[in-house]
Amino acid sequence: MTKTTLKEIADILDLSISTVSKALKGYPDVSQQTKKRVLELTESLSYTPNTFAQSLRSRTSKTIGVIIPAMVHYFFSNIIDAILREAESRDYMVILMQSNEDAQLEKKQVDLLLKKGVDGILMSLSNKTHNFEHLQKIIDYNIPLVLFDKIAKLVPCSKVTIDDIKASYDAVQFLINKGHQRIAYFRGDLNPQNSIDRFLGYKKALEDNDIAFDPSLVYLCPDADFKDGYTAAEKLINDHGTSIDAVHSITDLTAIGAINYFNKKNIRIPEDIAVLGFSNWFMSSIITPTLSSVEQNAGKMGEESIRILFDEMDSKQKGMTIKHQKIVIDTQLVLRNSC
Amino acid sequence: MTKTTLKEIADILDLSISTVSKALKGYPDVSQQTKKRVLELTESLSYTPNTFAQSLRSRTSKTIGVIIPAMVHYFFSNIIDAILREAESRDYMVILMQSNEDAQLEKKQVDLLLKKGVDGILMSLSNKTHNFEHLQKIIDYNIPLVLFDKIAKLVPCSKVTIDDIKASYDAVQFLINKGHQRIAYFRGDLNPQNSIDRFLGYKKALEDNDIAFDPSLVYLCPDADFKDGYTAAEKLINDHGTSIDAVHSITDLTAIGAINYFNKKNIRIPEDIAVLGFSNWFMSSIITPTLSSVEQNAGKMGEESIRILFDEMDSKQKGMTIKHQKIVIDTQLVLRNSC
DNA sequence: TTGTATGCGTTATCAA
DNA sequence: TTGATAACGCATACAA
Numbered sequence: 044m045t046k047t048t049l050k051e052i053a054d055i056l057d058l059s060i061s062t063v064s065k066a067l068k069g070y071p072d073v074s075q076q077t078k079k080r081v082l083e084l085t086e087s088l089s090y091t092p093n094t095f096a097q098s099l100r101s102r103t104s105k106t107i108g109v110i111i112p113a114m115v116h117y118f119f120s121n122i123i124d125a126i127l128r129e130a131e132s133r134d135y136m137v138i139l140m141q142s143n144e145d146a147q148l149e150k151k152q153v154d155l156l157l158k159k160g161v162d163g164i165l166m167s168l169s170n171k172t173h174n175f176e177h178l179q180k181i182i183d184y185n186i187p188l189v190l191f192d193k194i195a196k197l198v199p200c201s202k203v204t205i206d207d208i209k210a211s212y213d214a215v216q217f218l219i220n221k222g223h224q225r226i227a228y229f230r231g232d233l234n235p236q237n238s239i240d241r242f243l244g245y246k247k248a249l250e251d252n253d254i255a256f257d258p259s260l261v262y263l264c265p266d267a268d269f270k271d272g273y274t275a276a277e278k279l280i281n282d283h284g285t286s287i288d289a290v291h292s293i294t295d296l297t298a299i300g301a302i303n304y305f306n307k308k309n310i311r312i313p314e315d316i317a318v319l320g321f322s323n324w325f326m327s328s329i330i331t332p333t334l335s336s337v338e339q340n341a342g343k344m345g346e347e348s349i350r351i352l353f354d355e356m357d358s359k360q361k362g363m364t365i366k367h368q369k370i371v372i373d374t375q376l377v378l379r380n381s382c
Numbered sequence: 383m384t385k386t387t388l389k390e391i392a393d394i395l396d397l398s399i400s401t402v403s404k405a406l407k408g409y410p411d412v413s414q415q416t417k418k419r420v421l422e423l424t425e426s427l428s429y430t431p432n433t434f435a436q437s438l439r440s441r442t443s444k445t446i447g448v449i450i451p452a453m454v455h456y457f458f459s460n461i462i463d464a465i466l467r468e469a470e471s472r473d474y475m476v477i478l479m480q481s482n483e484d485a486q487l488e489k490k491q492v493d494l495l496l497k498k499g500v501d502g503i504l505m506s507l508s509n510k511t512h513n514f515e516h517l518q519k520i521i522d523y524n525i526p527l528v529l530f531d532k533i534a535k536l537v538p539c540s541k542v543t544i545d546d547i548k549a550s551y552d553a554v555q556f557l558i559n560k561g562h563q564r565i566a567y568f569r570g571d572l573n574p575q576n577s578i579d580r581f582l583g584y585k586k587a588l589e590d591n592d593i594a595f596d597p598s599l600v601y602l603c604p605d606a607d608f609k610d611g612y613t614a615a616e617k618l619i620n621d622h623g624t625s626i627d628a629v630h631s632i633t634d635l636t637a638i639g640a641i642n643y644f645n646k647k648n649i650r651i652p653e654d655i656a657v658l659g660f661s662n663w664f665m666s667s668i669i670t671p672t673l674s675s676v677e678q679n680a681g682k683m684g685e686e687s688i689r690i691l692f693d694e695m696d697s698k699q700k701g702m703t704i705k706h707q708k709i710v711i712d713t714q715l716v717l718r719n720s721c
Numbered sequence: 722t723t724g725t726a727t728g729c730g731t732t733a734t735c736a737a
Numbered sequence: 738t739t740g741a742t743a744a745c746g747c748a749t750a751c752a753a
Binding site: 045095096099104113121124137139140143148157158184269306329331 | 430431432434437445452453455459462466467470473475476478480482493496638645665670
Binding site: 060095 | 745746747748
């Protein structure tokens with residue numbers, strides 16, 4: 044079984060290819076009767092146009108590319124979920140790639156997407172991406188680009204983020220309001236913007252409350268994973284005993300690692316040490332104790348990102364100038380039993 | 383900036399398009415010097431061929447389609463992870479779709495993939511898929527198809543699964559060896575094959591150990607989620623108090639729901655009730671108590687699935703007859719503190 | 722109202 | 738060793 048083409052239909056109906064094409068496209072200059080004959084036959088043969096030919100001619104692909112750092116990640120899988128739903132509803136396909144936090148690979152994947160002729164690109168950058176030539180290339184090619192979550196501030200394109208500074212600031216302020224003074228911070232990798240911003244939020248909250256910033260209370264969790272959190276908690280206790288009131292962490296997974304260590308050492312949460320995460324993973328609602336966190340609204344971020352992308356793609360098609368948008372998704376503190 | 387074409391290169395070098403094409407393809411009938419000139423220019427212009435034109439001509443797309451029931455799922459995101467890595471290494475792109483457990487949508491997505499001209503399709507069926515015409519359509523179009531995890535036994539194509547019967551059998555046998563006799567089962571939806579098989583494994587293990595099967599110990603968890611597990615545990619205790627020794631569950635998430643309920647009611651795990659899950663989610667290693675489970679090797683399943691798909695695609699290209707494969711991925715009991 | 726001709730970019734056959 | 742030409746399937750400007 045092979046795919047039907049316009050030519051076959053034209054031959055059967057003894058019409059020209061262009062007439063068949065016009066009938067299908069609903070052009071007015073086709074007789075009602077011819078149109079009907081064509082539609083009936085294409086229906087019964089379940090004809091669908093060859094998308095390669097269409098793309099070659101129209102220079103569009105009805106496809107968007109998405110690059111994320113990692114798939115196995117509650118936050119990103121939720122974002123992808125939202126993107127797939129929205130793309131689906133527009134009859135667009137999604138080509139998904141993951142950079143595995145590898146800047147080189149990310150660059151290669153951008154080339155692949157450009158080569159593949161996608162109509163737009165959604166990206167969340169790898170932590171190791173410090174050079175943005177590949178993003179500039181996308182822009183030079185005049186392909187709409189929307190960065191989300193892990194963005195590059197200086198690249199001229201639309202962006203969707205949360206306000207990481209404010210989110211962490213609010214989180215730490217909450218801990219302070221609760222009476223905590225010695226608040227440790229488990230920070231993420233040094234380079235990514237949102238890692239920096241969350242750290243700044245932490246520092247600013249201390250400052251605004253006249254609590255001296257103590258660098259010895261900051262623990263680096265470069266991979267921001269369970270193990271990093273566990274190890275950091277171990278170091279924290281070795282360094283400071285339980286003179287610490289609370290821990291705020293770059294992400295829930297590190298916080299959960301810390302909780303695990305504290306549980307193991309019979310350090311009570313929140314009585315001895317309060318713990319506050321970031322991202323509100325599903326997991327956080329079911330561990331013991333349940334973890335308070337910052338809800339990042341991944342679904343909304345995915346929806347907004349692809350909405351803006353479609354906006355830009357529409358504008359481009361209409362020949363309008365594209366205005367880049369910068370959306371900040373709101374966050375909420377989700378309180379549970381860990382603080 | 384627009385993409386370079388063969389014609390532009392030919393014009394610049396004052397050659398014909400076909401000579402340029404042949405030079406790039408490494409044909410022998412091009413002079414060394416010409417070849418060198420062409421390669422240097424294409425390099426400096428960073429020429430890449432237009433994939434639509436290539437696809438139109440070659441009738442291949444270097445793209446595979448993947449349909450899964452849900453993205454936000456530890457098991458599936460691990461499988462996708464493996465698929466993306468392997469496709470990447472072969473310079474293939476992956477179009478990803480999720481059926482959201484909706485048979486109608488799944489059918490539509492198959493049509494989209496066929497229309498899009500993918501070279502092969504990987505699918506894990508929705509729980510509600512009981513009609514397989516869309517799969518037959520893929521086969522009729524002569525597109526290689528590999529089903530994984532959620533398969534349809536009777537559809538003639540390659541399949542990658544685990545031995546669900548054996549996996550659950552072994553799990554229950556382990557509980558019995560530990561001395562448990564009154565073992566409840568939280569079963570999944572009634573229709574999916576692996577849900578059925580796991581249930582059969584449970585029954586068979588009881589039977590082989592001369593333990594009477596008691597239908598009142600089976601609780602239906604149609605969505606196999608946290609809430610279902612929590613509710614089932616609640617019912618279980620209401621129905622049977624703590625006369626039950628152990629619970630085996632269709633998946634970790636339901637088991638975790640149950641653990642949550644037991645913890646809340648101060649029912650001790652494993653002293654009062656042992657709990658044994660299925661799938662070995664990451665989460666299971668960090669809850670309290672840590673959950674014993676059946677490791678399903680998602681990564682391996684993803685790797686094998688796409689390996690077979692590439693096998694079939696290669697065979698098809700070479701005009702060889704395609705032999706369908708049936709791979710069973712091994713599983714292991716992962717013991718932790720819940721039983 | 723219908724049909725002819727052309728081009729999208731690449732590749733392969735055949736001629737020069 | 739190189740080039741002219743046709744074909745992949747579709748869509749449109751233009752001619753009939």
